[in-house]
Amino acid sequence: MANSASGDSVVDRVVRVIEAFPEGADALPLSELAERSGLPLSTAHRLVRQLAGHGLLELGAGGNVRLGLRFWELVSRNSPALALRQAAMPFMEDIQQVLKQNVNLGVLEGWEVLFVERLSRRGSVANRARVAGRMPVHISSAGLALMAHQTPALQAEYLTQFHDPAGKVTAGVVRQMLAETRRQGFAELAGVVDPDTWGIAVPVLDGGRRAVAALGVVVPLAEVRLQALVPALQTAARGIGRQLADLSEFRSTESV
Amino acid sequence: MANSASGDSVVDRVVRVIEAFPEGADALPLSELAERSGLPLSTAHRLVRQLAGHGLLELGAGGNVRLGLRFWELVSRNSPALALRQAAMPFMEDIQQVLKQNVNLGVLEGWEVLFVERLSRRGSVANRARVAGRMPVHISSAGLALMAHQTPALQAEYLTQFHDPAGKVTAGVVRQMLAETRRQGFAELAGVVDPDTWGIAVPVLDGGRRAVAALGVVVPLAEVRLQALVPALQTAARGIGRQLADLSEFRSTESV
DNA sequence: ACACGCCGTACCATTGAATGGAAGCCGGAC
DNA sequence: GTCCGGCTTCCATTCAATGGTACGGCGTGT
Structure with missing residues (x-):
């Protein structure tokens, strides 16, 4: 200048x-x-x-x-983040009530997950996800749930540029995890973020069946009850998706 | 330029x-x-x-x-707003659980209340307070709770510049409401925001007994149980205050 | 007590980045 | 096909942004 x-x-x-x-x-x-x-x-x-x-x-x-x-x-009052949060909060509270576990809500930002909201049950296991914090896609269940339900083009691009700084995970492994996530309809990740916790997340889908957010819980390894957890999460995720479609015509015009 | x-x-x-x-x-x-x-x-x-x-x-x-x-x-990740919210959330959830009512948390910004967080019980009464939304001090219980516990100088300045656009409330009336709020230790406002609801709020005090935030509930006019509500709120507010003092040395270096 | 160093604040001549009117351009409506 | 409204691009003019320098206050180490 x-x-x-x-x-x-x-x-x-x-x-x-x-x-x-x-x-x-x-x-x-x-x-x-x-x-x-x-x-x-x-x-x-x-x-x-x-x-x-x-x-x-x-x-x-x-x-x-x-x-x-x-x-x-x-910045908050007009942010898409707040709109999403608003729509999701009641459902997140329900989940927290019923499952008695930490709940979090994330979206895809760049090649990472951005956590928009988190409810921590006091005395429950640690939850690494911080509000307004980030995590790599491949080491968070929310990330997998989100990426597994993106357009094939975006997934391909993600896998192309993927590189694990630790060098332990290859793009191929991630591809398989994504495929598995898509097949199951939910993502699970045991002991990756924290050795004693299990992360489980489901996608919040929009009209075009693209994931606009991910709803997840963090539970102690000991008390995993997938049969109970997953349906509850999926139900809540559908509720959130419907709310988004209804209320605010929430679009995710991402430009990576 | x-x-x-x-x-x-x-x-x-x-x-x-x-x-x-x-x-x-x-x-x-x-x-x-x-x-x-x-x-x-x-x-x-x-x-x-x-x-x-x-x-x-x-x-x-x-x-x-x-x-x-x-x-x-x-903006969120380093905002004092998030720090405050983080400290307050568990207590707000407790209140919501126990009292089964809407809970909100506000701070003083300029001459208005800025709401930092809100938990809405589904099916409960309407809550005008929006997250990142504002309300005038004199028509919100949170506002009264906050202003009643500011320095005398700030209160005087507030009352001096006070002007109700509707012309119904005078500075004198507000002064009395503030005095009453201070005396009681909590603020109550019936049917002002909404004809059928009662707002009750208590200050969250810092070391110097200045209000850095206000914790409030909105309840249906019918089922007001002050004896139960106020102690619960005050307990929670103290908890929040302690949390703030402990964790993050939360200072409110306001410059109106 | 004194001197030093650090950090926030204020000053001001230089100059190139910001400006915004006007002219394209695109897409949808009639 | 033509028109219209709104987004986009261009470019000569010019003054706001710049940052090296100097000042002042405060805490620290000697």
Whole structure:
């Protein structure tokens, strides 16, 4: 920009600032924010002040910066995420009541699962899925349930670019898992995320039988009762799908 | 800016675009977005494309624009709103279980209540509070509970600027309601939001006995059992307050 | 107590990125 | 086939964005 050759626009920089917040850290010093976003201190300072002027960021005591409630409000109130959540919540509560287990709801974002909602039963097993957190498709039951019910083209693309950093899983294995998931109508993953837990998820299908979300539970390995779990999940998932079709004409015009 | 005399920066415009989404509408045509944000079509178009390039907005079929999941993810994952919600959820579920009523959680934003979470019991009475929605302080029990436990200075400022557009309520009346709320330790509002419902809310206090949030229920007028409701709410509110103090050192560095 | 260093804030000449009117372009309606 | 509305692209003009530099305040180490 003016007087500089950074090669990115103001919008890019604003986005960079927002993205610079590391997951989980609610406040961080300006200098760190500048460094993390790769911006000169002056520039970061100016942008932060402008955003703070609109309430999107809040300036704490010692110049710490954090996201503002106003920002959350603006983005949440019209987000497809909230619409989906709204439609799913009652069903998720039912599941939680009946099965007494952790429930979560995820969507496909890029090549990962983005968890939109989670209900944790106190005293139940740990649930790695965090709200607004991500997980790789191939190591989450929700991910498998989602990917198994995408268009063949998208699945092919996914498998092509697939690469397990740990190097333990090959694209072929994932392909088989997806096929199995599709055949069964639900995804199961034992002891992968956590050694003592079992993840089970079913797809929430839209009119075209494409998965727009996945509904899953995390249960202790000891007490797996597939016969009871799966039908309940599937029923709930259908309910969610119907709700989406009815209420808000929820479309998932994904552009990977 | 360059070649123009609009008087606002790029950041201002980006914010204007985001704010232009009317509450509840998940997608709208570019032209309407441009008009609502008061920007020339060219400019709006450029900004939207840039934001969409980062996934913060998504471009639908006919050039419709909507907020992207990525945006929700970025803003939610580090928002104080999510931290608060996380701490409060188990207690809200308890309340919902025990009292079998709608539960909501709000914070003070500007001179209004911003609802951060809501659990609706199916078949229960209507609940006007929407997640990421707002309500005036003086016509919501959550608002009264929050304002009644702010610093005297802030309360005075609130009462000074207070003006009821409907012209029915005076600042004096609100002052009395706040005093009563403080005296009782909880706020009650009958038939104001909805003629057949009763709203009851208690403050979630921080170390300095300032309200950082309000926990409330909405019950049918017929079945009000204050003796049962209030203690339960207060217990839950204390639990939430403790959780906040423990976990995340939740501070509310409000700058009205 | 003093000096140093770190970090947030303020300043300001330079300059190229942002601007938006106008002209294409596409698709649907009549 | 033609028209219309809305999205998209183009491009000369120009002023807002930039960031190196300097200041001030606070905590730390000596």
